[in-house]
Structures are given as C-alpha cells and as structure tokens.
Amino acid sequence: MKHGEKNIIFGLYDDEEDLKRAVIKANEDHLQIMDVFTPFPVHGLDPLLGLAESRLHIGGFVYGMLGTLTAFLGMTWIFTRDWPQIYGGKPYWPILSFVPITFELTVLFASIGMVTTFYVINGMGPGVKNTIIHPSISDDKFCIAFTTDGHELGHVDKLRHFFQHTGASLVETKTI
Amino acid sequence: MGSGPTSPIREPLVKGHKTYHQITEDLCSPTERAPSRAWTLAFIVALSALTFGVICIIITIWVGIGTWRLNRTIGWGWDITNFVWWIGIGHAGTLISAILLLFRQKWRTGVNRAAEAMTIFAVICAALFPLIHVGRIWVVFYFFPYPNTRGPLWPNFNSPLLWDVFAISTYFTVSLLFWYTGLVPDFATVRDRAKGFRKRMYTFLAFGWTGAAKHWQRHESLSLVLAGLATPLVLSVHTIVSFDFATSVIPGWHTTIFPPYFVAGAIFSGFAMVQTLMIITRKVLNLQDYITLGHIESMNKVILVTGTIVGVAYLTELFIAWYSGYVYEQFAFFNRALGPYWWSYFGMMACNVLSPQLFWSKKIRRNVTMTFFMSIFVNIGMWFERFVIIATTLARDYLPSSWSFYVPSIVEIGIYVGTLGIFFTFYLIFVRVAPVVAIAEIKHILKAAGDQYAKPNAKTTLQQVESGNMELEAAGHGSHHGQDHH
Numbered sequence: 001m002k003h004g005e006k007n008i009i010f011g012l013y014d015d016e017e018d019l020k021r022a023v024i025k026a027n028e029d030h031l032q033i034m035d036v037f038t039p040f041p042v043h044g045l046d047p048l049l050g051l052a053e054s055r056l057h058i059g060g061f062v063y064g065m066l067g068t069l070t071a072f073l074g075m076t077w078i079f080t081r082d083w084p085q086i087y088g089g090k091p092y093w094p095i096l097s098f099v100p101i102t103f104e105l106t107v108l109f110a111s112i113g114m115v116t117t118f119y120v121i122n123g124m125g126p127g128v129k130n131t132i133i134h135p136s137i138s139d140d141k142f143c144i145a146f147t148t149d150g151h152e153l154g155h156v157d158k159l160r161h162f163f164q165h166t167g168a169s170l171v172e173t174k175t176i
Numbered sequence: 177m178g179s180g181p182t183s184p185i186r187e188p189l190v191k192g193h194k195t196y197h198q199i200t201e202d203l204c205s206p207t208e209r210a211p212s213r214a215w216t217l218a219f220i221v222a223l224s225a226l227t228f229g230v231i232c233i234i235i236t237i238w239v240g241i242g243t244w245r246l247n248r249t250i251g252w253g254w255d256i257t258n259f260v261w262w263i264g265i266g267h268a269g270t271l272i273s274a275i276l277l278l279f280r281q282k283w284r285t286g287v288n289r290a291a292e293a294m295t296i297f298a299v300i301c302a303a304l305f306p307l308i309h310v311g312r313i314w315v316v317f318y319f320f321p322y323p324n325t326r327g328p329l330w331p332n333f334n335s336p337l338l339w340d341v342f343a344i345s346t347y348f349t350v351s352l353l354f355w356y357t358g359l360v361p362d363f364a365t366v367r368d369r370a371k372g373f374r375k376r377m378y379t380f381l382a383f384g385w386t387g388a389a390k391h392w393q394r395h396e397s398l399s400l401v402l403a404g405l406a407t408p409l410v411l412s413v414h415t416i417v418s419f420d421f422a423t424s425v426i427p428g429w430h431t432t433i434f435p436p437y438f439v440a441g442a443i444f445s446g447f448a449m450v451q452t453l454m455i456i457t458r459k460v461l462n463l464q465d466y467i468t469l470g471h472i473e474s475m476n477k478v479i480l481v482t483g484t485i486v487g488v489a490y491l492t493e494l495f496i497a498w499y500s501g502y503v504y505e506q507f508a509f510f511n512r513a514l515g516p517y518w519w520s521y522f523g524m525m526a527c528n529v530l531s532p533q534l535f536w537s538k539k540i541r542r543n544v545t546m547t548f549f550m551s552i553f554v555n556i557g558m559w560f561e562r563f564v565i566i567a568t569t570l571a572r573d574y575l576p577s578s579w580s581f582y583v584p585s586i587v588e589i590g591i592y593v594g595t596l597g598i599f600f601t602f603y604l605i606f607v608r609v610a611p612v613v614a615i616a617e618i619k620h621i622l623k624a625a626g627d628q629y630a631k632p633n634a635k636t637t638l639q640q641v642e643s644g645n646m647e648l649e650a651a652g653h654g655s656h657h658g659q660d661h662h
Contacts, residue, residue, distance in 0.1 A: 122390075
C-alpha cells in the first residue's frame with residue numbers, strides 16, 4: 001500500500017430510501033461513515049450525515065460585493081479623477097449611468113468566484129482524476145463507504161454484517 | 177430542488193415506467209452510437225452554411241463594411257437586426273434553467289440542458305454582429321476599459337452600447353458556467369460507461385466528479401445561487417439591448433416601453449426556437465418519454481403569454497404615438513405600418529400577434545406538427561419585428577431628401593445564413609457529445625414525476641387521488657415531507 005492510500009469497504013444500494021435507512025442505522029450503530037456517493041442529490045441525506053449547510057453562497061455574496069465595488073469605484077475614479085470629461089452636459093459623476101455596468105460586474109464576479117471556489121474546494125478541475133469507487137454510482141447505485149484502517153480485526157466483518165442487514169446489493173473492499 | 181411532494185393530478189413528466197438505469201441508458205446512448213444518416217446530412221448542411229458565413233465575414237473584414245448595403249440614412253440593417261434576434265433567442269435558455277428553477281417548475285428538467293446550450297450558441301452568433309459591424313475588429317479590445325497608452329483613453333460609461341458590451345459578455349460567461357456545472361455530473365455518467373479514447377475525453381470533461389454527498393450539496397447550492405443571479409441578469413441583458421434604441425432620439429425608438437417589450441419578445445422568440453429544436457431532437461433521439469407533450473404544452477403556454485404581451489406592446493406603441501400628439505412619432509408608426517416596408521410590419525403582426533392566439537386551444541397546444549410550424553412562424557415574426565424597429569424606422573429620416581431604402585447585399589445575407597450554420601453546427605456537435613437531457617436532474621424528479629408514481633390528469637377521480645396518495649406513501653414517499661428543511 002502506497003503512502004496516502006487507504007483501505008475501504010463500500011456497499012451499493014438500489015434505492016435512495018434504502019440508502020437513507022442504512023445511514024440512519026449506521027448512525028445508530030455508531031459506525032463512522034467515510035462518505036456517501038449518489039447519482040443525484042438525495043434530499044434529506046445531509047442532516048443524517050451531519051453535513052453543515054454549504055457556505056458557498058456566502059462566498060458568492062462576498063465576490064458579488066467585490067464586483068460591485070470594482071465597477072462603481074473604478075468608474076468613479078476614471079470619470080472624476082483620471083480623465084474627467086463632460087458627455088452631453090451630464091455631470092462628471094453620473095451615478096445612474098453606472099448602474100447597469102455595476103450590476104453586470106456584480107453578477108460576473110459572484111458567478112466566476114463561486115464556480116471557481118466550488119471546483120477548488122471539491123478538488124475538481126479540468127482533467128482531474130479522482131478515485132471513482134464504483135462506475136455504477138453515476139448510474140443507478142447509492143454507495144456508503146467506510147475506511148477499514150485503524151480498526152480492530154473484526155471491524156470489517158461488522159461492516160459486512162451491516163451492509164447485509166441493511167440490504168446492500170453489492171459489498172466490496174478496495175484500496176484507494 | 178426537483179424532489180418533494182407532487183400533486184397526484186399533475187401530468188407525469190417522465191413516461192415509460194423508467195428506472196434509474198433505464199434513464200442512464202436512454203440519455204447516454206445518443207452520445208455512444210455512431211451518428212445517424214439524418215445527423216450527418218444535417219451536419220453537412222450546417223457546416224456548409226457556416227463556411228459560407230465565414231467567407232462572408234472574411235470579405236467584410238478584408239474589404240470593409242462597404243460590402244454591406246448600409247447607407248448614410250440606414251446605418252443599422254441586417255447586422256443589428258440579427259444581433260437582437262439572436263440575443264433574444266438566447267433568453268429562453270436562461271429563463272428555463274434559472275427562472276423556472278426558482279419557481280420550482282419541474283418540467284424544466286426535460287428541456288433545460290438543450291435550452292441552455294442553445295443560449296450559449298445563440299449568444300456567440302449574436303456577439304459576432306457588433307464585433308464585425310464596428311468595422312475594425314482588430315481593435316475591438318478598445319471596447320474594454322483597461323489602463324492603456326492612449327492617454328489613457330477610457331470608454332464612455334454613459335453609453336448603452338458599452339453597457340451592452342458588459343451585459344453580453346457577462347451573460348455569455350454566466351450561461352456557460354451554469355451550463356457546464358450542470359453538465360459535469362452527467363459527463364461523469366458518460367465517463368463511467370466509456371472505454372478507450374472516449375473514457376479519457378470524458379474523464380477530462382467530468383472534472384473528477386465523484387458524486388460525494390458534500391459535492392452534491394455544494395452543487396445544489398451553487399445552482400440555486402447561479403439561478404438567482406441569472407434571473408435578473410437575463411432581464412438586464414435584453415433591457416440593455418433595448419436601451420441601445422430607447423436612449424436614442426429617433427422617433428419610434430425613444431420610448432419607455434422598450435425594456436419590458438424587448439424582454440417579453442426575447443422570451444417569446446427563445447421559446448419558439450426551443451420548440452423548433454426540441455421537437456426535432458425528441459423525434460430523432462427518441463426522447464418522447466422525457467420531452468413529453470406536457471413539456472411542449474407548457475412551453476406553448478409561455479409562448480402564448482409572451483406573444484400576447486408583445487401584441488399588447490405593439491398596440492400600446494401605436495396608441496401612445498397617436499396620443500402623444502407628436503407628429504414625428506406619429507409619422508414613424510404610420511411609416512412602419514403603411515410605408516415602403518409595410519410587408520414586414522404585417523409579417524410581424526401576423527406571426528407574432530395573431531398566430532400564437534391559436535394556442536388558446538388545448539388541442540393545438542398539444543399538437544406537435546402545429547407547434548413546429550408555429551415555432552417557425554414566431555421566429556420569422558420576431559426577426560421581422562427587429563427589422564421593422566431598426567431598418568424601417570431609419571429609412572424615413574427627418575429630412576425627406578435623406579429618405580432611403582435598404583436591401584441587403586449577398587454578404588449580409590451570407591453572414592446571417594452563416595450564423596444559422598454556426599448555431600446548428602454547434603448544436604449538432606452538442607447532441608453527439610453531451611446528454612441532451614439532464615440525466616441527474618431527471619433521476620432526481622423521477623419519484624415525484626415519473627408515470628409509475630404520478631397519476632395522469634384525465635383518469636383521476638377523488639378516490640384515485642386518495643388511493644394514489646396511499647400508494648405513494650407505501651412506496652416510501654411519505655418521507656419526502658419536510659425534506660426541504662435542511
């Protein structure tokens with residue numbers, strides 16, 4: 001086993017309701033779930049897994065504000081300091097004229113910032129190869145994975161029993 | 177977002193008693209099998225049109241705008257007409273993917289992917305026109321404000337034309353990000369089925385998507401916020417396009433009705449283009465179970481509403497021109513309807529105002545052939561609308577000595593045909609490379625809107641509704657209640 005690799009055991013379920021029931025059972029049995037993989041977002045799963053709400057939207061707000069300030073202060077500086085110019089008798093600082101571009105840059109910054117953050121914190125990007133636990137996960141199977149490292153010898157059997165008991169259709173071990 | 181309790185009297189959105197695996201098979205297979213003869217033929221036609229367009233664009237850049245028949249009176253002709261037409265077409269994609277997401281309209285899942293793709297390709301086609309219309313495309317980066325050695329010389333932030341630069345580039349970027357982020361999980365599905373070169377290609381495109389719970393949570397959060405951002409964005413884009421006209425001093429353009437009127441028109445024409453594409457796509461790729469008559473009917477309702485708004489706007493314009501007592505404004509509208517371009521005004525009225533009224537009939541709304549022809553009519557009508565607003569208004573100047581007439585040159589027609597070629601070439605490549613219907617989203621709504629779970633509208637009695645509810649609960653759907661609390 002190379003450095004950084006870990007041994008896992010995973011089970012595949014055929015339905016998201018089976019998966020949710022299994023996660024509840026794992027919580028009851030105090031089994032530490034490594035991760036859950038699904039073909040689509042399963043609602044109601046996050047609280048069971050103890051996942052806190054994503055803070056991505058807060059990031060979006062900050063990026064958006066950055067866009068607002070960049071646009072508004074940028075145009076203000078250009079029209080009042082760097083190169084004051086009168087267009088059609090309008091004032092040097094035509095705030096109303098700045099609204100459309102300020103809005104557009106707010107949206108642009110928020111979108112690019114959020115999407116970039118999303119990929120970075122997920123460890124994703126063009127050409128990135130993350131370990132795919134099982135090819136059926138992106139098709140029709142719902143997966144629960146446990147790490148088996150650092151546990152006593154009977155732990156794997158206990159997990160196998162858990163999968164069997166909760167109705168997993170496939171149970172495998174793997175080194176990732 | 178797609179899940180949650182659904183009224184049993186709703187029409188199912190996924191037909192054919194699909195399983196999750198069947199959905200994967202149905203939606204991935206078009207990217208996996210060899211192209212059909214119909215696809216190849218269409219691709220050759222589209223590519224030929226594209227080539228012709230590229231040649232015409234090169235002629236325009238090489239020789240100059242003189243190859244177009246614009247003149248001193250009519251400074252905007254087919255170019256800006258086509259620009260506004262394409263931008264308008266793009267709007268349906270964002271409306272379906274963003275606004276309908278916020279309104280929790282589940283039927284969007286059948287058509288959102290293709291409509292978003294259409295948005296991106298339409299915006300590319302649209303952006304071409306201002307770029308070449310400026311005449312010196314090689315200095316087009318002057319549009320953007322950046323510290324430069326020309327003074328520094330900054331663009332005029334008071335100008336709606338500059339707002340347009342920001343609006344269109346933002347719109348393109350945000351649409352692309354939204355579309356691609358939605359595609360990533362579906363590329364992962366294709367990746368996990370592929371072998372050899374395709375495997376490597378889709379591994380690259382899937383960005384390393386694993387389907388982990390936390391990733392899905394972030395994905396949903398991102399989609400929701402992007403939808404929230406794209407909703408005002410899409411309204412702003414066509415509003416700003418309308419400012420190009422509305423802030424001028426040209427009679428017939430200088431009106432406050434333009435922003436809402438343009439936005440409604442944009443959604444109207446965009447949905448018509450979505451109908452044109454989806455009716456062909458569902459037939460050729462056998463996707464009738466995913467893009468159902470219910471989907472087509474829903475889109476026809478949007479067409480009816482927006483078409484009627486556009487109709488009201490036309491009449492309001494006429495009324496206000498008369499009511500204003502302003503002779504130049506009155507003449508502009510008199511000239512539109514009865515001047516040398518009267519045929520384009522009547523084409524516009526017939527296609528945009530009268531024809532969509534047929535959609536009051538449910539039978540026609542659910543008739544695929546009728547819908548297809550209507551969608552073509554609407555697109556023709558909306559092209560005429562922009563032509564009426566732009567060329568026919570300019571043709572009659574303040575001075576009768578400057579009055580002019582405009583007929584496009586072969587180069588202008590060629591560029592228009594070329595953009596149709598670009599649009600369809602990209603779309604045809606898209607249907608070969610990416611799943612046309614969002615796989616993960618369809619799976620997500622399956623248990624709420626699949627026909628084995630949802631009851632068809634017509635056969636439902638109160639008793640069936642009640643027993644249907646019990647069946648749903650028996651199938652484990654009682655647990656859907658309260659899901660959105662997290």
